[in-house]
Amino acid sequence: GAAFPTYKKIMSVIESDAKEKHLIVNGVECDPGLIHDKWFLRKFPDEIYKGIEILCKCIKFDSVTLAVKEIKGLNYPKDLNIHKVQDYYPVGAERILVKKVLNRHLSHKTVPADEGILILNVQTVYAVYNAVCKNIKADTRFLTAANIREKTGAVVKVKLGSKVNEIMEAVYPQAGHVFLGGGLMQCRMADDDDIIDRNTNFIAIADFPRYKESPLCSGCGLCASRCPVGLKVNKIAGLVDAGKLEKVQGMRAEKCMNCGSCSFVCLAGRNLSSRVKAAREYCKKG
Template identity: 25%
Template sequence: MLKTFSLGGIHPAENKLSAGSPVEVLPIPAVVSVPVSQHIGAPGEPVVKKGDAVKVGQLIAKTTGFVSSNIHSPVSGIVDKVDEILDASGYKRKAIIIKTDGDVWDEHIDLSPELKRDITLSAEEIVKRIGEAGIVGLGGATFPAQVKLSPPPGKVCEVLIINGVECEPYLTSDHRLMLEKGEAMLVGVQILMKALNVNKAIIGIENNKKDAIAHIEKLAAGFTGITVQPLKVQYPQGGEKQLIDACINRQVPSGKLPIEVGAVVHNVGTAYAVYEAVQKNKPLVERIVTLTGLSVKKPGNYLVRIGTPISAIIEAAGGLPEDTGKIVGGGPMMGKALTSIEVPVTKGTSGILILPKKIASRGIVENCIRCSKCVSVCAMGLSPYLLMTLAEKAIWDMAEEEKIMDCIECGSCSYTCPSSRPLLDYIRLGKGKVGQIMRSRTK
């Protein structure tokens, strides 16, 4: 019997339309807009100015704190300006705008296709290199990778868990990465194991990716300590705490991190980026993005430079369908509607979903009928109907007591609600406010 997490969950229609589409390299755009904040934590501080010439891989914004990330130029060209642009959420954020001129890479980056298996750096050197390269979690959370590799005093990692689940309906970028870059990804896993000083790694992959499971299992036979764990198709299997539960049957306590149960979780895309950073000295300047939708002419997976406007990927996929009702950054469950197709690809952009009008609109919001479906599907054991009410009425102390901060924002509650209530919207609002209150206590 396939393993899965122990609480809640749903199984929405998958629509993995681009699963069979090999990764295509998207042409480099004439202009890129590179936000200095593409990660959880403090924004980067620009180290370039208008008129500066830059190469691909050159540092253009440096970290400003422990939880922060370097930003590197994804193109070669001239810095046009440092200005504010609209991000995927519709807010203005500082960005470095670069006009492209050729494709000249920093001379320290190894661009050869040769696989490098021998790991020569020490654990400390690996963590430092990953930090310098600006690697963040590529599963969507964008947590700076070097921070996860630096457990707090007294905490010891016993097992590394690699997330190859990709449970969001429609998205297939991780799937294609495992099929096309599996061996390099596994070297990346070994690098992470060395950094954490562990001898065991588990790669969790949902059973709807049988070709990826077979391929990675075959490759993993040549690596010591790495195993593949096929998992039941159950959303949100890719949640960090759900994946730990499924793979090693340990439950992360409320308000705690995975290291509390001896685990560290990284995404397969992160593992591959770590390989490129450590073995090839290549910073994070590009990533695979899925562009998909029921009406899209050419759903596919594209290797895209950071800062590329999303409109360029849409054009490569055959243009915007006439019946477009909504464009979502990410998948249909956790993604957010975009305000413009000119917003740039960032390190956290795993996919772009184009929804037709007939399924893009929400249902009419009706009264709660006390059916408790939202409670039964919540993978964190919360009461979403109550959290929405508390956020709606601004009862923040009770919202905190009811563990609103434990919500992983998977959207299962909103998906299953027969009254079309905007549960996740209000819970997100509540998390923002409660988080602000909690942070104010520590100042």
């Protein structure tokens, strides 16, 4: 699996006393700029389908769904339910996907597996197939390597533990700042000793984002309207700027999923997600 061990997720679903059990195979790249899930779905349909069959032998699911953003070009048996979701960010986030596929609302404190919902990325399902049928260890992963300056990207297969900078030198030999992370919206600059781990979905050459940090919030409300968890982002950011962290209690900042959408849309160029992050950390401590 990604950061969370797959067997633990599976065991949680097996042990869950939920009345219904559901499997959602997540083929929905969450962040803009990721291209490897789409490629993966088309490259390994047989392996992914067999991986799903193996999971269905472990757990009697009431529904099995492959969630994707685009159906065109997919070649899967007709008995597999394929659910096309809208292409927006962050539709691949687990709770949002559950809402889209099962029409169920899960609070930010609820773990889907405890509710009988197993959500696995397509690459994890492929790894299940490889482990069970071919005895192949999951010590590699496919990810997106992008050159943001030139708006190009490639799917690369890398060994876990490889140095990020060395991979980028091989894929894009031109010099540049290297970033890594879960995706375009949640990446950071790579250090010399950063390695590929199970969380790495995205490595890129890019320039630093330039936040204008205008103090003049127009009150347009765009940040709040784009927040997938419905936070009053500008109000929280204003309280953080004013040093009134105690007043963010009750504003649900702990629900922030750090997607970065608020900073992206802010016309005043404010780095809002870092402010909400500060509020979130304050609330968690409190």
